[in-house]
Amino acid sequence: MLSAMVNTYNYKADLAYLDDRRAPMTETLRAWCAINSGSANLSGLKAMHGALAEAFSALGVEVETVPSGPHRIVTRDGEVVEQPVGDMLRLVKRPQAPVRVLLVGHMDTVFGADHPFQSEKFLDDDTLNAPGAADMKGGLLVMLNALMAIENSSLADRIGYEVLINADEEIGSIGSAHMLTEAAKRAQFACVYEPALPDGTLAGARKGSGNFAAVIRGKSAHAGREHHLGRNAIAAAADFISGVDKLTGQREGLTVNVARVDGGGPNNVVPELAVVRFNVRLEQPEDSDWLLEQANALIADIDGREGYSAKLEGGFTRPPKPMTPQLNAFFLALRAAGVDLGLNIDWVPTGGCCDGNNIAAAGIPVIDTLGVRGAHIHSSAEYAKLDSLVERAKLSTLLLLKIAAGEIPNPGEFVNTEKH
Numbered sequence: 527m528l529s530a531m532v533n534t535y536n537y538k539a540d541l542a543y544l545d546d547r548r549a550p551m552t553e554t555l556r557a558w559c560a561i562n563s564g565s566a567n568l569s570g571l572k573a574m575h576g577a578l579a580e581a582f583s584a585l586g587v588e589v590e591t592v593p594s595g596p597h598r599i600v601t602r603d604g605e606v607v608e609q610p611v612g613d614m615l616r617l618v619k620r621p622q623a624p625v626r627v628l629l630v631g632h633m634d635t636v637f638g639a640d641h642p643f644q645s646e647k648f649l650d651d652d653t654l655n656a657p658g659a660a661d662m663k664g665g666l667l668v669m670l671n672a673l674m675a676i677e678n679s680s681l682a683d684r685i686g687y688e689v690l691i692n693a694d695e696e697i698g699s700i701g702s703a704h705m706l707t708e709a710a711k712r713a714q715f716a717c718v719y720e721p722a723l724p725d726g727t728l729a730g731a732r733k734g735s736g737n738f739a740a741v742i743r744g745k746s747a748h749a750g751r752e753h754h755l756g757r758n759a760i761a762a763a764a765d766f767i768s769g770v771d772k773l774t775g776q777r778e779g780l781t782v783n784v785a786r787v788d789g790g791g792p793n794n795v796v797p798e799l800a801v802v803r804f805n806v807r808l809e810q811p812e813d814s815d816w817l818l819e820q821a822n823a824l825i826a827d828i829d830g831r832e833g834y835s836a837k838l839e840g841g842f843t844r845p846p847k848p849m850t851p852q853l854n855a856f857f858l859a860l861r862a863a864g865v866d867l868g869l870n871i872d873w874v875p876t877g878g879c880c881d882g883n884n885i886a887a888a889g890i891p892v893i894d895t896l897g898v899r900g901a902h903i904h905s906s907a908e909y910a911k912l913d914s915l916v917e918r919a920k921l922s923t924l925l926l927l928k929i930a931a932g933e934i935p936n937p938g939e940f941v942n943t944e945k946h
């Protein structure tokens with residue numbers, strides 16, 4: 527029955543809906559990039575949320591505002607404090623449909639209200655340099671327009687979706703990760719709208735990531751008169767740093783980057799506090815336990831010294847996203863959809879991570895670079911290729927329509943036939 531549909535279904539007519547969307551998408555992208563929505567800028571995030579809610583209401587369904595949990599940070603004084611996070615945006619359409627996809631994006635950017643990069647510049651007719659243009663306001667537009675094309679197609683009834691747009695992706699999604707995990711349980715597969723590379727290459731496997739702070743306390747004393755009474759927290763931190771730095775490479779693909787040290791003061795005072803911040807990237811899920819064991823042993827060594835205390839804050843927030851046979855099958859399905867559009871879909875592993883890591887860990891296949899083509903994200907040189915707005919919207923549309931038509935397999939129903 528499905529094969530009959532395949533032979534008669536006219537994708538071209540549905541995709542034609544997107545043909546003249548470049549100009550309005552560009553206009554909206556410029557308007558969205560003009561709103562500063564740095565992860566800590568709550569009023570900016572609120573404005574961005576409002577703009578998104580208005581745009582996504584075109585899908586004809588109630589747009590919900592969902593509060594995020596707090597983000598936890600370790601201050602320069604070694605204290606753990608909770609910071610508020612912007613609200614998430616969520617909408618659900620046809621949750622009982624045979625095809626159920628989770629679409630995820632983020633409204634926050636890495637550029638705070640005080641960052642010098644606040645305005646747009648056209649590098650050429652096709653290239654918009656603007657904060658968040660690629661990462662990922664362009665991607666949010668790709669998602670929205672693909673869904674609008676789906677709504678206009680006669681296969682819409684077969685496609686149910688949940689859209690989740692969070693406001694803390696760029697700081698690790700600590701306050702929204704639970705929503706991603708829950709939403710993943712309701713879907714068969716997921717699409718995330720991080721940017722692709724300028725040539726259209728997507729991210730395949732991703733490393734996992736954890737952020738930590740070692741808080742080391744000693745005892746201050748006058749460096750001249752009572753040096754022997756002091757306990758130098760920075761000297762102890764140096765031991766910790768050299769120990770944790772040596773963990774790089776002890777597991778395949780595992781890296782430790784000691785990024786910042788806070789503490790200390792005048793030259794004539796033995797410093798009583800050091801805060802060592804470091805990031806860990808890893809390929810194998812089980813290596814997170816190994817890393818914690820090693821780091822905790824280094825902490826325990828310092829904590830056991832007379833007059834010192836040490837503790838480890840933080841944790842792994844992005845589990846590794848391996849290239850499973852199921853994910854590979856999903857990519858092959860996307861490649862098949864790309865052929866019809868004249869696109870050659872390729873993917874490469876990356877050390878970077880995103881919400882796709884958390885969704886994959888929740889058990890469903892996810893392709894997480896379905897947004898615009900672009901580059902230099904997280905820098906003032908960030909740009910989005912405007913010709914990719916329609917191109918990538920068509921790619922997502924065709925992917926979902928072909929899955930709905932049964933022409934390409936539902937990635938959530940993949941059965942691994944490989945023998946182990």
Ligand SMILES: [Zn+2]
Nearest residue numbers: 632661662720
């Ligand atoms: Zn992003």
